[in-house]
Amino acid sequence: MNTHSPQPSEMIAYQKQHFSNDRLLELYKAMLKPRLIEEKMLVLLRQGRISKWFSGIGQEAIAAGVTLAMKYDEYILPMHRNLGVFTNRNIPLHRLFSQWQGKASGFTKGRDRSFHFGTQEYKIIGMISHLGPQLGVADGIALASKLKKEKQVTAVFTGEGGTSEGDFHEALNIASVWDLPVLFCIENNGYGLSTPTSEQYRCEYLAHRAKGYGMEAHIIDGNNILEVYKTVSELAESMRENPRPVLLEFQTFRMRGHEEASGTKYVPAELMEEWAKKDPIDNYQNFLFSEGVLSEELDKEYRKEIKEEIEEALKMVNSEAIIEFDERNELNDVFEGFEYQEFAPESETEELRLIDAISQGLRQSMQRHQDLVLMGQDIAEYGGVFKITEGFLEEFGKDRVRNTPICESGIVETAMGLSIKGMKSMVEMQFADFISSGFNPVVNYLAKSYYRWAQRADVVIRMPCGAGVGAGPFHSQTNEAWFTKTPGLKVVYPAFPYDAKGLLNTAFNDPNPVLFFEHKALYRSIRQEVPKNYYTLPFGKAAKLREGSDITIVTFGAGVHWALKTLENHPDINADLLDLRTLQPLDTEAIFESVRKTGKVIILQEDSVFGGLASDIAALIADECFESLDAPVKRVGSLETPVPFSAALEEGYLPKARFEKELLSLLHY
Missing domain, CATH: 3.40.50.920 (Rossmann fold)
Known part of the structure; x- marks a missing residue:
């Protein structure tokens, strides 16, 4: 039974091994820069010049070590204490500072704060406040990399508190079942806000949870930059050749409050004192001094350069105008622009039921979009509970027609990850009612991504719905109103086979998230002459x-x-x-x-x-x-x-x- 926070050892045991002096110094600067930025931000916070700060002081070795171990074109999904991810991807500081002050040079046009953003330019996908969804998004990014045979690793961060969320377990299970090259990085810093680990979980180490998913796991001293960098580098290299997920538990400590306003009064003083002795930068600096790699003069030079860079970036941001509200811009950025392309129906038709028209449209869209992946429970060999994807496996293969575990939230998040990598996806809810188990990523991730940082969510979610078939309370809802009130989602609900096929084809052409409702009572009861060719119908036309x-x-x-x-x-x-x-x-x-x-x-x-x-x-x-x-x-x-x-x-x-x-x-x- 776990009854304690991660415990510091007496001292950090650095193993110099084969590291060159240049690499040793690079790792030092990689930690020093975010520390000096944080110290400046804390001053600005007290001056009222920034509104909030989530400190990563004491945890710099993890973000720095993981980022430098990754290739520059590999995606990282950090949390709000991973400033070192952003600085070591060389994001210009004025853009980071602008983001924190809600100015236009940031990444979200003032629409979100702190690290709640992503950037394709630097291959960083930021968190949302619900924490868990980014784990499944990492699965989707890794799946796309694997399908494209890119030999890339995806790294995603969470805290020990986030491991209690269902998304954590769903993401690990999906990654394990599909052999996805994801590094799941747990920063175990002792407290989820004020709740200690003894009230968060009962296993001795979070890394032990990997066994239940058939995953490899490692426990790492998160304050030892050399151990972090060496272990992650070796694992990443191995995973590129042998794709598989790995769970890493970094033992560390949060030296400041959850955010600055919360303080640390709930932490025993002796625990703070012990962990202060294990500061990742002070200890590593002393190690480099002792090895003759770093001199006081060189250290002063590094600090001077970084501080000058910080001050110059702050000047740029302070001179930048405050964003002004423009209603047209706000409304226009809810959806990505979509120019409807008409594909006209031809004269040759055949009588189809609604269910057949949907299947035919889905098949023709799969033929048209080679990057479209279908995901859902029982949709491969079985063809889905309504047999809409029957025969698809033989035509399109296992990579593109994927049975999923029963985990709606994780699969919607995986679909989002595929979109980040430029692919299209369809998620079949076995019944529309089951979307409640994946509600959060639909309304908080898919719906808001384009508005927040111009990232498309190219996802179609098919929703078999409706009463009249004696299916009872959990298989009969028409829950379209859950989504029509959420800006950023498109909602389609055809009543005829002709409309269903044309609108479904349009849904796959549209880069925005679409919920496509299909009434089960109409599946086999409504027939209509439907053109055999691929055609589209426009959204928004009754x-x-x-x-x-x-x-x-x-x-x-x-x-x-x-x-x-x-x-x-x-x-x-x-x-x-x-x-x-x-x-x-x-x-x-x-x-x-x-x-x-x-x-x-x-x-x-x-x-x-x-x-x-x-x-x-x-x-x-x-x-x-x-x-x-x-x-x-x-x-x-x-x-x-x-x-x-x-x-x-x-x-x-x-x-x-x-x-x-x-x-x-x-x-x-």
Whole structure:
């Protein structure tokens, strides 16, 4: 049982071995620069010139050693105490300082702070505050490198506290199952904010967790720069030739608070004193002095050069103008620009069910995009639970059609990593309900990446959804409203085979994250003539299925077919029927044009009414078309309950019968 924080040894045992004097000095400067920057930042923090600081003092050997052991074109995913990663990738200091002050020369246009950014130029992918997702993103980057046969290693950092998150376990499992060359670097510094390791985990060493994943692991003195550099260099070289994940536990200590405002009063004084004796820079400096490698004069020269560089960079940043708000820029940067390219349908068609059209579109997109990778539970040999990918394995191979462990969060993160490496991916949720297990990376990573630092999330998530098949509370939700309210996500929800194929092809052409909803009850019940060739349909264009002047019906998904059936039963109703097809972007002009013509509107959705998309559409109509309305805007949806299992309860839950009643009532208003 673990009852203590990492314990310092009496002194650091440096092994000079084959290191040249130049390399020994390089390692010293690699630690010294972030230390001197931090000391300056702490002064600026007290002066109120920066707003927050997460100190890595005492941990410099880890970031410096790992970064120098990596090749420059290999990706590193650091945390907020890994300043040495950024400085040793030679990011100009004025850009770092600008990032911390929220100015334009930084990496996020003032939209995020500290180390919450990435940069393709320097092959660094920064963290988000939820910590865990970057571990799975590293898997995706490593997978892409492996598929491209690049012989590269990816390094990703986490703290001992982050190892308690589910993302940690999912990422390690994926990397192990797929033999991905990822260095999982745990900085075990004793405390997760104020919570000691004795309250974080019960194994003696976190490295021991690797055994459960069939992984190699090493425990390293994180304050010994030579041990860090030598071990990581040898492992990285081996992993490039023999791809596999390795778990590294760096034993170190955080000498300041979680962030400066939190302080360190919760740390026993004697523990601070012991670890202070093991300062990675002071000890290494004394070692170099003793070996005659470093002189006091040379040390002073190094410090003078670094301090001058810091001051010069600060002058540049201080003279830089503060970012001004521009609404157009903010809105335009939520999505990456996408020029829709039309591929026209040809005349040769065949009758397809919805499920067949989706499968055909997916296959043709795989043929068109050679860098597209499919991931999901049981999608390879088995063909998926709905058999949409049946036969894909034989045509496209195991590399591109990948069965995944049951870990939605980790796989969505892996998809993000593939996008960072310039590849496309599709993640099949076995059921749309299961997206809740991967919700965080969808709404906080995929949705925000382009806005934050112009990194595309070229990911399509397929979402088999909907009730009417007796599948009960956990396999029947239509949860599109979870995502239509999240800026940065596109949401598609076709009702017909023709639309499904064309829109799915467009989803794979679009570089932005797309959630593609497929109603299970429509899979095998709806047939239509569908062009055999590859074609696309634009997002944000509703389809008008019926033309009329008495009332507007706005709906999507299964609601389209309920509305059509109702109109067939009432041929006297003269209605405009709009099938939205895409929910984000939303064709508001088509809605407004119809409402201004008819003066009455009813919005039908399968989701329960409160908080659903119908509510937002109703509000938009009230804002834009109020003077054209001859009656209140009517919303119709399912009951405010979970989706029940039995046929009678499910029939009562769904809004089909209520829609007919409300439609007739509104017509007679």
